[in-house]
Structure formats: structure tokens, C-alpha cells
Amino acid sequence: MTSITLLQWILGALLLQVVTLMALAFVRHWQAYTALRTAAIKGGVELPSPAEAAPADAAPADADLPAWAGFRPFRVRAKTLEDAAGQVCSFELVPDDGGPLPPFLPGQFLTFRLELPAAQGNTAAVVRCYSLSDAPNADAYRVTIKRAPAPVQAAGSLAAATGAVSHFFHDQLSVGSLLQVRAPAGRFHLDRGQAPVVLIAGGIGITPMLSMVNSAMQEQPEREVWLFYGVREAAELVMLPQLQALAARHLNFHLHLCFSGPPSTAEPRERAALVHQHHSRIDVRLLRSVLPLKPYHFYLCGPTALLVSLVPALEGWGVAGERIHFEAFGPASIPRRKAAVSPPGLAADGPVAEPFAVTFASSGKTCTWRPGLSSLLDLAEANGIDVASGCRSGSCGSCQTTIRAGQVRYAHAPDHTPEPGTCLLCVSTPVSAVTLDA
Template structure:
């Protein structure tokens, strides 16, 4: 055998080995792709989740007194504050699902210097469940510059008037946005103060499932607005299964890429394409309206099944909904747009035609100039509960708050027939 023929055989051997390697890699990649398309589980599953209570497990009925045991400023600008709450009766606290929220009945009489002033608001729990305290983290909402709208009543009340030792009236934890039982890899996506329920999920996993893969994308303008950044970095440094991506849309001159943040820009599907391995991730998303309105449709267009997209939005974004399954459409079908539906507000003496573009009954009432007290705008607090004089409604989602018979929650329902409301 000549040296030339030996060289040819060596090259052929290398080519065969390279071909086998590429073939096996392609086959594995193809199998992963098929699992994603068909909704099949991962080939390798971690141990099943433990320590999660049932969504319907009982907490307590009505409101319960809690004492503020500690408050901590979480950001350099002093705009985000955490409140640690302990039960005034000293009794044990029920656990909750990471991602759920608390509902507060706030007495603003002294703070606002007027007559009786009570409002109801909901705030996400921002830590893993503990046996002796609950934690919420609230961002102060200032008055919009150049606008007639006032500053946020509840957030400013917490920041200015709720000190250590204060007593608050609290409903039991609730909410449908929470980390589901299982061990599938997750992508946590937050914008601004939307980080709070996702912190609860992250911290729970660190305690109960430290091996579970977590990809955490957090979007904010720059380091000046960042809260809990040290906690996120510590979590990523302590567990190889936690991968952190800080995205600054408007970094400060002193913010350095690679040191203070990982991506210059907003959180989006293009970033997911670059950073995420091909796996059947579940996406948990909480952030401001612009993020939700952009990201949710983009994930659907990317091919992520609705069953793997979980989100919570606040205010105007709370009406966002993904494409419903056929069964859900049949159960919560909107009225035929061709059929005009008249909604009458008895106390206000107003009557108007509702259409599918009118949004929820709360949106519709506000558009007609009908004043309705509201809180969470997501079916959680019960503030907008209104008596139905005649007619029927359909719920866009199952509310967390259980309305009384003969009433409805305007923020999450639409008219099913001609409707008269006591509002």
C-alpha cells in the first residue's frame, strides 16, 4: 500500500465518522422538533414537583388582619418597596402557588383626609411560600407628566403611610397565574415590576426543584430602575440550571454590556431564537401592556402552543387573551356581532349598544361615562361586582373572586343577552 492510498483511506475513515456524527445529531434534533410540534413530553423528565398546594385548597374566608413586620427598599431610586406581612392572630399561614396574589382592602380615610375612603387592590406575592410571612413588593406609581390623571392611590398609600407595625386587611392568596406542577423547563419573562410573581416561581424552584431548567429574561430600561437584580444574579451564580438574561432598552453610560446586562434591546422572540435550545419550554410572562401586546402574538406566530403560554397582565392589558380552544369558544362564545345587544345602566339612566369591539362590561361602562369602582381589572378582587337586574352575561375567564348570586364582575364578562345592570 502506497502512502497516497493510505492517506485516501484515512480521509475516508474520517469522512465516515463525521457523517455518522452529523447523522446522529440530525436525528436527535429531528426527534426534539417532533416533540415540540406534537406536544410530546421530553425524553428525560426530572423528578415530579412536590410541595405545591392544590389551587382550590382553602385559605380563609373574608379578610384577615396582618401586621407589617418589615419593609425593605429594593431599588436605588426608592420606588419599589417590599412589605413583609405576618398574621395578627399568630396562627399558621396556608401555603400558596408561586405566582398568586393577595387582595387588600385599604382604608385611605386618614391618608387622604376625607370621609370614608376604602379601595380594594391586588398585589402579587414576590417570594417563595413561607410558613410565617407573606411578601409583596410594590412600585410607587407617580402622576403621569403633563396629564390630569392622579398618582396611584394604593401604591402611594403603601409607600407613604404603611409603616412597620401597621395593620392591613387581607384576603387569602388566589389567582390562576402560577407555576404548574411538573418538571418541564420554563422560561420566565418579566418587564419592570412584573418581576414580582416570577420571583416567587424562581425562589420556589430553588428550594424544591434546584435541578429544574429556568431561563429568566428580565426587561427594564437601565440599572437605575432595576430591583432584585442582586437576587437574580445570585440565583444564576448558585445554580447551573438557572440562566439569566438582563435586557436593557436604554442603558446608562455607566452600564456595561456583559457586566451589568446581557442584551441591549427589548425582550422578544428574536432573542429567544438566539438563546434558547430546542426544548418544549413553558413560558410564564408578566409585564406592562406594550410587552404583552407584542410578545404574546409573536410566541403564537413562532409556533409555541397556547398550552405552554401562561401570562398575567394588569390594567388595560388584562383583557389580553390567546386564541381559545374550540371547546372554550363554545363555552364562552361572544354574541353574534350582527345581533345588537342593548346594555342599560339603571342608576345612571344610560343605555347603549354593545358590540364585540366594546371590550368587557367595565370597559363599556367607562366608555359611557358610568362610574364603577374597580380594582384589579382581572376578576380577582370583587370591587366591580354589580347586580344584574335582568339578562345574562358570559365570562371571558373564570374569575378568582366568587361573585354573589345575581351579580357579575364587570371586568371579566360581556353581555350574552340584552342586559340591565344596577350601576
């Protein structure tokens, strides 16, 4: 055998080894993928009901049942600034009655009732929801609040108000302040299955994701978790050191930061220290280029524009609707391939082509709702009818109103379960002539 033939044999053997190893790796990867996919289709490991998902002592048995009735007094135990821009603050809350702190599911929110200063020295009650931003623990609840800025004004127009409640939290509340708080609630929460998850947060939409990431890393450190966190610039990043420390500690947690704005002169050094950064909005093209092929569950929270673009795009990519979970921090109507199912007692989905008369009985007004118009709450307000509201997204229950006659349906299943015979105006539209007790 010549030395050339020997070399050819050695190279051939090496090549055979490489091909065999690659084939083995592919088979293993495919087996893992198929196992997860089969489980996802059967619902076996991925989508346990909230009651099955949580251990008995870790969450309420039924996510629909509040841990306490009505509002309960809580005190602010700590107040911490969380971003370089100085716009986001965390508040740690402990029960003032000294009683136990019920657990919650990561992703759920608290509802607050505040008395804000009003005209002539009076106060006015307002209700707002804020997501719990840490893993459940027996010690304190934490919410993380961004100052809602005044909208950009056209030249010459009157200055519009900045966000009332978020500024009240930032400017008027300090350690020791008392707050009225309703029990944790919400259907947008992480399950405790084994499936890999992709969390997508835009701006302050990071808050429920912080709770999800912290919970997953504490309770299921082996679980694969990806976080795509989009902001305009680095100064807006909330709890960046904590997120980076988690990513450094847990190989299964993959943190990707996405910047939609141009870097400011002060930023390049700050940004250079960040791993996995992208100079684009979060979109499916980015997700496809980064994520290995797996049957993920996607959780999204952020501004309406992010949800309106990404939810249909994920469906278009082939992600099943049951694996896309999202929450908007206000009114948002997300077009979906399969519309949300109406809760029992309310009209089923279907196109509505006719206008309907809506009578607000207590106000003595009858108005016309036309297809394409927004909610019954908007209709009431546009006609000068005084209706209580808070979240405007079916979360807080403030706009619950008795239906005297007729039928309505929901744009999406609301977080707050209304009492029988009532509806939440902020997410309702009529499917017949309706008489409301407002």
C-alpha cells in the same frame, strides 16, 4: 503505504469519529425532544391540574378555594428597597392572629383592602392586588410594589395623580403597620411538571416570576428555567443580586436581561458586569436566537404592550395556546388565535355585532353598549354610575354585581370566581339586553 496515504487514513478515521459523535448527540437530543413533546401533547408531565401539581401540604387542594374567608389582618415585618432607582419596595407580611400561614402556588397574588385618606378627614376603602414575590414558605408572605407614577402630562394640562395605593405602601406603611389581606388566589401559576419553562417579565411584571424562579430552584433544581427580564435601564432591575446569585448557583437557570432604553452615562460600568444582556425589547426573534429547540411552557407578565405583541407572536411561531400563560396587572385585552372559554353559566364566545341596552336598576339609568366598547364597568363609570372596583382585571372581586336579566360574557376567564347570578363588570360585555343591580 506512503506517509501521505497514512495521513489520509488518520484524517478519515478522525472525521468518521466526529460524524458518529455528532449523529449520536443529535439522536439523543431528538429522543429527549420527542419524549417531552409527546408528554406535552398527552398532558402527562407538563400540565397537571393545580390539585395534582402540588403536594398535599404545599398548596391548597383547589386553587379556586381560598385558604381563609374574607380579609385577615397581617403586619408588616420588614420593608426593603429592591432597585437602584428607589421605586420598588418589598413588604414581608405575617398574620397578626398568630395562626398558620397557608401555602400558595408560585405566581398567585394577594388582595388588599386599605382605608385611604379622603376628603373632609374621611377615609375611602380601596382594593388592590399584588403578586406574591417569593417561594411559598411557612414564615411570611412577600409582595413587591412599584410606585405607579403620574402619567406624562401634556404641556399646560393639570397634573394627574400618582398611584394612590402604591404610594401609600411606600410612604405611609412601615414595620408594624396592619393590613387587611385576602387569601392567595389566581390561575396564573407555575405547574410542577418537568417541562422546561420560559419566563418573560416586563418591568414590575417580574414579581410573579421571582416566586416561580425561587420555587423551581428550591423544589425542582433540575428543571430548565429561562428568565427574560426586560426593563428600560439597569437602575430599574429588581432584586438583581439575588437573581444573579441564583443563576451562578444553578446551571439550569438561565438569566437574560434586556434593555430597551439607551445606556445612561452612569450605567456602562454597571451593565458591563451583567452576563447575557441584550440591547433590545424581548421579541420572538431574540427568543429564537437564544432558546434551544424544546417544547417550552411560556409564562408572561408585564405591561399591556409586551403582552399584546408577544402572545400573538408566540402563537405565530407555532407555540400552542395551551403552553402560553400570561397575566396583566390591569385591563388588557390580548388578541389570541383561540379565544378564552367563557365560564359555565355565561354566554359562549362568538362575534357580537349589535348594540344592547344596559339598565343599571338601582341607579335608574339605561345606557347603550356598542360592539367594540370596553367593559360594563367602563360603561357604568362613563355614565356616572357609582360601582366599586379595584384591579379592573377580574382578580379582586370588587365589581361583582347581580345580573337581574340578560346575559354577559367574559373577555377572559377571571381569577376571581363570582357568585352564581352575578358577574364581574370589569371583564364583562353584554350578549343581550341586560339589567344589572347597580
